[in-house]
Amino acid sequence: MPKFESIDHLREYRRQLIAKRDPNQSQVLVCAGPGCLPMGSEEVAAAFREEFEKNGLGAKVLLKECGCHGLCAGAVRVLIRPQEITYQQVTPGDVPEIVEKTLKEGQVVERLVYEDLHTHEKAAYKGEIPFFKGQMPIVLRKLDVIDPTSLDDYLAMGGYRGLRKALLEMKPDDIIDAIDKSGLRGRGGGGFPTGRKWRICQDVEDEPKFIICNGDEGDPGAFMDRAVMEGDPHAVLEGMIIGAYAIGASKGYIYVRHEYPLAVSRLQLAIEQARESGFLGKNILRSGFDFDIKISRGAGAFVCGEETALIHSMEGNIGEPSPRPPYPAQSGLFGKPTVINNVETWANVPEIINLGADWYAAIGTEKSKGTKVFSLVGAVNQTGLVEVPMGTTLRQIVYDLGGGIKGDRDFKAVQTGGPSGGCIPAQFLDLPVDYDSLQSVGSIMGSGGMIVMDTTSCMVDVARYFINFLYEESCGKCTPCREGLKNLLFILDEIIHGRGSEEHLALMEELCGTMATASICGLGKSAVNPIRSTMKYFKDEYLAHIRDKKCHALVCRPLLKYTIDPETCTGCLACVRECPVGAISGKKKMAQELDQELCVKCGLCYEACQFEAVKVE
């Protein structure tokens, strides 16, 4: 990799790079994204390597372990270019056949291709699959094309073109104007206009200035930022360099949560490559502009995603938020003006600069521009990462892209915005998704987690889950959040144990009112959303728990009763081995008995039984 001495040098290098590359180069892209990695991508890639070796294909076919392909439900995914054949549920055992049939003979391995759940039609090519057809990838565009460890791949896809344009053709003010005009709003949850934030920071007369990329991604159910950091790390860097040039920052930090070790190493490698090539460091591309980036690892605290807490922890303190103002853009890291933006926000920046503000502003709705990446998970058939224009309806996302609810059960709710968001019921399925519309129904965009729930989810349990999560993650600094969450959790536990009353509901309502207004930070303020939205749209479920002492979704344990059906029980003793309290007894090969007194209702027996002899009501 050369060190680029000038902008022309970069352009020339890119030209040659593209000329050298054969567009018809045969490539195998094994997804190593968040969805596929735990299902064995590494093993699949190793199998390909071995098979290439055996068949002497090593020089002919390019193997890449790349970022998320999107449709995680089919993990491990393999994409064959240039044909764009996409295989799913690939195991190392399938690899010889793929090599033989597809790579050598150019045929499709039918049994590994996507099959529509309803029509059973098969689709081998990426362009034919409805999940991909309905999307508009901007941020995710390069994920299934490039090798995230290759700067050349990034350059060949037009990488650092935005930076080139920014340095060559634009003044810092022009860049901020462009970001402003594009209508880009923060993707980290709040949706604050990015251009305005940059302007505030630029206007502060204080030096040095800092840039932070917030890669804490603590919302359970969200992995967009992880996919971007792991799959296209240079895009994040490029966005940050452009931002730094615009506001006049000399140093940047990427704060990554420590549960994402791969994101850390990919970003670290990208930073080193960028330094070597002259995109980072002194006198970037001979423009006279200096900027460097460092990685900060989180240490395990959800609240550190909050900007002031994040800054305190970067300074070596506990992650307690502080009241704003002052905002970080005025006084942030080490008391200096600091722009802090989310990973996805940064990744949008190079594209906006490269293709222009008008292009971006033409996408989306009136007040929410561009696209948004969602991690679509839960009870849908096709879980994965999707990127759609703002304003796409929930129905399109859940049914057209997500392929509807698993097992054809009924849709119950979709939870957006993580613990700060709410549960949106079926009546709002046609809601166009943008910042303002989600807020109007009591949820928030959040960072883009979208968890679909069907009738097997109990909404009281869901509310309790989030409150418990927040209770454990509350920093404990301010009274309403610290004491409020404790009491919300206590009340929900009472309800789940069948000891709830309707006064409890009123008390929660009242408590939420104060938490939402008087807490210091967004954690406490928005902690009320999961409660308020479920109480509003699923009041009947609360009442069933309170009045009838019943959890109709069969989730709230204390209200359940497990029994063993003597007719179906084969006496295999699988349940006996699982039961943590020894409540099940009986002779081998005979029907077992469950002692209700001892039973802690953990349901382990229910899961262990392969004959459905354990019943629950």
Add this chain to the structure above:
Amino acid sequence: MDLPRLETILSRYEGESWDLIPVLQDIQDSYSYLPKDELQVVSERLNVPLTQIYSVATFFKMFSLIPKGKHQIKVCLGTTCHLKGGGRVVESLSHRLGVEVGYTTKDMQFTLETVGCLGSCAQAPVMMVDDKYYGRSTVDKVPKILKLYK
């Protein structure tokens, strides 16, 4: 106290107070906990009061003041994993290993922990042993996964 080991860690940083968390992370990774004597040295070198170190060490989830096991099991209890039975996976592990969440087995082999979200929600329930992710790790898969580390 293992001073050379600590020196190696400290030498990676410039000795500023804001290096505190990275230094503690390296100590945690290397020692599997934060030994008191080492923290005393860190306090002097980075010029950070011991109180602040203690606050930090008790605030963040990744730090522990007592030794952790050779393998760290993190079971995801993110929303999707919660809905798909992550809680049962925890119970099953806890039962099999004979430890409560947050504790280490007597033979110092395993520490059982839960985390907010591992970001592999599409494969819920997910668990992680050391740096390796395991998707769709339902209760019935638990014994198989454990076996790999025994």
Add this chain to the structure above:
Amino acid sequence: MVWKISDETAFDTLGEEVRLTINGIPIRAPQNQSLLVTARANGFEIPTLCYHRDLPSEGQCRLCVVEIGEHPHTQIVNSCTYPTSPGLVVQTHSEKVMQARRIVLELLLARTPKAKLIQELAAAHGVYESRFKTDDPEELCILCGLCVRTCREVVGVSAISMKGRTPDKQVATPFLEKSPACIGCGSCAFICPTNVIPYTEKNGVRTIWGRDFELQACTVCGNYIEPKYQLEHWAKITGDPVETFFVCKDCR
């Protein structure tokens, strides 16, 4: 016992005078002065628990909340850190504010049912009983952080800090052991609004945070002054020989 420091610490960035209204009354105040100080200076009472004029405010207790802005775009903020700005409209006793204060006090009353100060403040807001849950009926700490801040910012030693998070947070010495940094000055116990920090003085020995401190007797009158450690600390920061502090105030 508490160090005398200047009242000006919080105000070093005050700007020009601005006009704002508090409860409908036009007020002039320096820009960036906290709303709390501004309101109090103009005779509007706002209750506080974690505020102290000699300490940087961190906004823990949330009792000092006020409502800013004009209907319908109002916002609840804590007045102890929120700065004045031109044209700001502030309500110190609106219904929203009072409701927030009542709930905050009711929560604290459940946390520390025996704390006198909380009982009184709650009663003053019409809260006599809490509908919330009490974990430990003996608990007295409201986690205002005044002691920690005093020790760090005013005394300058940092012998205590917050341990952990969530409602389990507690003020503690490192590793819950005797704090080596502690000089026994007792400032933390003195500033604590609910008198939680155990502090005794007997036979020339002061006991605080589980540590005994031998008190220095005045070389003139023989009355006990302060712990030796504390006098040494004074000597260190003033640069005077430690013996200068062995004479009590009255005999100097």
